[in-house]
Structure formats: structure tokens, C-alpha cells
Amino acid sequence: MIAGMEQDGEHPWERAWRERDPAFDGRFFIGVRTTGVYCRCVCPVRQPFRCKIEFLPSAAAAEAAGFRPCLRCRPETAHFCPAWKDSLATIERAVWLIVAEGALDGDGTVDALADRLGITSRHLHRLFIRHWGATPSAVARTARVQRAKRLLDMTGLPMSDIALRAGFGSLRRFNAVFSQVYRWPPSAMRRPRSVSPPHRPTSP
Amino acid sequence: MIAGMEQDGEHPWERAWRERDPAFDGRFFIGVRTTGVYCRCVCPVRQPFRCKIEFLPSAAAAEAAGFRPCLRCRPETAHFCPAWKDSLATIERAVWLIVAEGALDGDGTVDALADRLGITSRHLHRLFIRHWGATPSAVARTARVQRAKRLLDMTGLPMSDIALRAGFGSLRRFNAVFSQVYRWPPSAMRRPRSVSPPHRPTSP
DNA sequence: ATGCTCGCCGGAATCGGACCTCGTCCGGCC
DNA sequence: GGCCGGACGAGGTCCGATTCCGGCGAGCAT
Structure with missing residues (x-):
């Protein structure tokens, strides 16, 4: 989780995640606590509840946090x-x-x-x-x-x-x-x- | 094509084919002239037009007539x-x-x-x-x-x-x-x- | 005492919905 | 004849909700 992102309105990643914005693809990753999977923001699967996810700045950070890469959006690949x-x-x-x-x-x-x-x-x-x-x-x-x-x-x-x-x-x-x-x-x-x-x- | 099936009303296979009747599965086969495929009457794919098919009494007869087995319903398998x-x-x-x-x-x-x-x-x-x-x-x-x-x-x-x-x-x-x-x-x-x-x- | 039954409870496995990819066959078109 | 797109099913992936699991401990009978 990124520190200090609760104040002053909404973090840009929030909107990018909701809208599956391709412009942010690869700029950050979403970890799903209930399944232990981390995704790209463009992943086509149904999105989990907001309270069940956390934002991560890189694939390495997601791996370090114990998440495994999603098999659909392949967040571990380098090119987006x-x-x-x-x-x-x-x-x-x-x-x-x-x-x-x-x-x-x-x-x-x-x-x-x-x-x-x-x-x-x-x-x-x-x-x-x-x-x-x-x-x-x-x-x-x-x-x-x-x-x-x-x-x-x-x-x-x-x-x-x-x-x-x-x-x-x-x-x-x-x-x-x-x-x-x-x-x-x-x-x-x-x-x-x-x-x-x-x-x-x-x-x- | 079975000889003498045009007269005296409808052949039982006609109805069995239309309704995909499982009771007739394996009793006869349907050859599709437009695609060269032969099927079981329970095949799940969309049915061709009546005028494009012919009825065959066995898988061997269908093969002899030049049809190949359907990849969905597997009419060449023995058990039904x-x-x-x-x-x-x-x-x-x-x-x-x-x-x-x-x-x-x-x-x-x-x-x-x-x-x-x-x-x-x-x-x-x-x-x-x-x-x-x-x-x-x-x-x-x-x-x-x-x-x-x-x-x-x-x-x-x-x-x-x-x-x-x-x-x-x-x-x-x-x-x-x-x-x-x-x-x-x-x-x-x-x-x-x-x-x-x-x-x-x-x-x- | 020993063995059987059952309520409670937190964590894990299962269940079924939603959505996607891909394969197969078909009629229509050119 | 090949190409095109519709219809439909098999099978994969993820998700939230639900059920199941096994340990603990308390009654209860022998």
C-alpha cells in the first residue's frame, strides 16, 4: 500500500483502476487480498470490491507482498x-x-x-x-x-x-x-x- | 439415402433428428452435403436445412458415402x-x-x-x-x-x-x-x- | 472412567456466477 | 470454390458467498 494516499481526494490510480485505463497499464498493479492474485489495471476479469484490493507500484513489489501474477492479464511480463x-x-x-x-x-x-x-x-x-x-x-x-x-x-x-x-x-x-x-x-x-x-x- | 422413405408420411428419423431425440442416438446418422460432415442426431451444433442433409443407417455407411465424422458429437465412437x-x-x-x-x-x-x-x-x-x-x-x-x-x-x-x-x-x-x-x-x-x-x- | 454425541468457532475449501478464449459447424455471400 | 460472421458449446480464470472442516469442551449414557 502506498503511504499517504488517503488524504486530499482520490489517487489517480483509483480512477485508472475503475475505468481499466490503458494509459496506466504497467504503471501500477492491483493486489487482491481474497485470492492472492495481482493484476494489471486493464485485466478483463470482473473487478473485486474496492475494500479487498491494494495498490502496488511494481510487479516486484506485488511478488514481494506474496501475490502471484494473474493468469489472464500476465502482469509479470515486461512489455505493455x-x-x-x-x-x-x-x-x-x-x-x-x-x-x-x-x-x-x-x-x-x-x-x-x-x-x-x-x-x-x-x-x-x-x-x-x-x-x-x-x-x-x-x-x-x-x-x-x-x-x-x-x-x-x-x-x-x-x-x-x-x-x-x-x-x-x-x-x-x-x-x-x-x-x-x-x-x-x-x-x-x-x-x-x-x-x-x-x-x-x-x-x- | 434410404430408399422408399418419401411416401406414406414421415419417417421416424425425421422427427428424431428435429428434436435431437437421445433415444435414437446411434440408430442412424445425418450427413450434411454442404460440409461433408456426418453427425449423430443429438449433435449440439445448429442444424442444417432439411434439404441439405441425408439419413444414413450407420457410421460405416456415412464414411463410405464420403462424409467425415463431426468433431463435436463424435459419431465414429462405438458407445452411445x-x-x-x-x-x-x-x-x-x-x-x-x-x-x-x-x-x-x-x-x-x-x-x-x-x-x-x-x-x-x-x-x-x-x-x-x-x-x-x-x-x-x-x-x-x-x-x-x-x-x-x-x-x-x-x-x-x-x-x-x-x-x-x-x-x-x-x-x-x-x-x-x-x-x-x-x-x-x-x-x-x-x-x-x-x-x-x-x-x-x-x-x- | 470410558465412550458417544453435539454446540460453538475460526480458518480453509467449496460452490456457483460472470466473463473470457477458442473450437466447430452452419448459411450466406462473392 | 473460399471468405465471412452467427450460433453455440467446452473449458479456463477470477471472484464473493457459502459451506465444510476439525479441534475444543460440555453433557450424557454405560
Whole structure:
């Protein structure tokens, strides 16, 4: 318990604990006397009664006071993020595989990606909606469009090559998706550069 | 598909499937064409549309028709009971450990028992309520009373010995629990035999 | 005296609610 | 065909309330 926190109104930790404020995550910890568990202030489990808890300035202090770490919020881990380390590690790896490795391009499916991550495709989908706000295939599509835009700006490759290199399975899909995102067909996005081309960088 | 089941009203399997009738469990199986899965009629998942399923007389017939067994209701298992084989196997083992081995006597706890079964004590509790209608400790208490009653009828042991041998941790608890179950103290239950005892079966 | 029963009492184990994660299957959509 | 999201269950974690446990000591009968 922190000394001298009863006077002059309410300690900031009080409110942070009540509201599960992520801004205070890792700045202090809550020990529950009835269960001997200590939590982060963002822990999703139902909160105990105020009279049953005490505030602690660090995980080490909580351990020293005889509390064990909560199995849900993992207060003993070092890094604090908007959500759990487990879920975040999984989805961050998934995003990396999609964006950098093109795990969903070509014949790669969401099921295959989920298998690589050790979870079901349904759960991978849920994680994307929760932590990324979009579905796996939507993230893959966005990544493909970004890659295509880059090739469009920086090279003079023909459209069919750009579509294939960006990860699209066909020129048809490339045109359709690109048009939907940029409200303009791919050739229109390159026009400003191709008005006065110095020369064709590729072989005829 | 069973031949000749369209005419003369409704086949019994139709109703059994709709109502998930446990009485027909194992008597027939349902193949779902859209997913290639075959189920028992008690399967808890949402039921597919009637037009998407076909009835099959055995698990072997379903496998031969190209369906794979459902992972929820486990139609490929041989024995059919009111509930799943997994849950039943676990709780049957738990009951055996409690009644035969006295897993909850002495210093044995529900937590330790759950650990031996590979689940949490909370879930073990849930399984007992669902499949047995009583909590683990209640089953243990009943078993202790049964053992004590047997010793009471068949031996002339003193009360303290009976209490300990039956698995009670103290004479105090033995008296209290026995009285609550039989509405009479232990000595009263032995009185009819001890009115005219042929002889004491134990050494003096 | 010895053995059995029972009220009292503080601490520990149990009980059941609330909430969460994840798996499985399904119909609808593209 | 794959992707999407709804429905629902299994199982895990924490929590407050309740019950259970075992020792102590007092009656009571043999």
C-alpha cells in the first residue's frame, strides 16, 4: 500500500483502476487480498470490491507482498501494449506473413495461414476484427494494392507484370480492386509520370 | 439415402433428428452435403436445412458415402450415452477415484483431483453437476457415509475407528454427516444388531 | 472412567456466477 | 470454390458467498 494516499481526494490510480485505463497499464498493479492474485489495471476479469484490493507500484513489489501474477492479464511480463501479449504476438506475426511474405497471395488460404499460427481460421478472423478492424483477406488486399501502387509509381512495368508481382492472381482482379480503392483505373494513376517519359526502362 | 422413405408420411428419423431425440442416438446418422460432415442426431451444433442433409443407417455407411465424422458429437465412437464419450470418461474416472480410492478423503482436495484428470476444478465441478447431479465433495461425502454404514453393520469397531476407516478426518464430522443423512446418530443405527449379538466378531 | 454425541468457532475449501478464449459447424455471400 | 460472421458449446480464470472442516469442551449414557 502506498503511504499517504488517503488524504486530499482520490489517487489517480483509483480512477485508472475503475475505468481499466490503458494509459496506466504497467504503471501500477492491483493486489487482491481474497485470492492472492495481482493484476494489471486493464485485466478483463470482473473487478473485486474496492475494500479487498491494494495498490502496488511494481510487479516486484506485488511478488514481494506474496501475490502471484494473474493468469489472464500476465502482469509479470515486461512489455505493455493495448492488449494481451499472446493475442498481439499471434496477430502481429499473421500481419507480417500477409504483408511481407504474401501468405494470402496466389493459392495461400486463410486456413493455411491459421494452421501456421496454430489456431483455427475462425479465431484468426476474430483476432483480426478485434485488433486490426479488418479481415485477413482485406489486409492482404490492401497490401497488394500498396505493392501495386509502388510498382506503378517507381517502374515502367506493364500492367500484367505489376498485377502478378503485387500478388494479384489475375489482371482482371488487379484492375477491379485498384479501381475500387483509388476510384481510378491503374493506368490513370501512372499518367502524370508517363506524360513525358525520358525513355522506356524495360526491354521492348 | 434410404430408399422408399418419401411416401406414406414421415419417417421416424425425421422427427428424431428435429428434436435431437437421445433415444435414437446411434440408430442412424445425418450427413450434411454442404460440409461433408456426418453427425449423430443429438449433435449440439445448429442444424442444417432439411434439404441439405441425408439419413444414413450407420457410421460405416456415412464414411463410405464420403462424409467425415463431426468433431463435436463424435459419431465414429462405438458407445452411445446421454452425453459425450470424452466428458463421460473423465467424470467416470473421477467418480472411481473418489469412491474407490478415496481421492477426496484426508487431505485430498478437489483441485488435486482435477489436476490428476487434466482439467480445472471449476470444470470438474461443472461436469459433476451436469452428469451426476451433485458436486464432487457431495459424492465423496456420500461414499464415506456408505463405507461407514457398512462398517457399522458388519463390524463391532468403536466409532472413532469407523470414522477414520470410512475416510472421515475427524469423529466430529462423522457424527454430524451421518446424523444428517440418516436422521439418527451412528450408535442408533447399530442398536438393533447389538441387542442380541451372537458374538463380537473382532478381538476384545 | 470410558465412550458417544453435539454446540460453538475460526480458518480453509467449496460452490456457483460472470466473463473470457477458442473450437466447430452452419448459411450466406462473392 | 473460399471468405465471412452467427450460433453455440467446452473449458479456463477470477471472484464473493457459502459451506465444510476439525479441534475444543460440555453433557450424557454405560
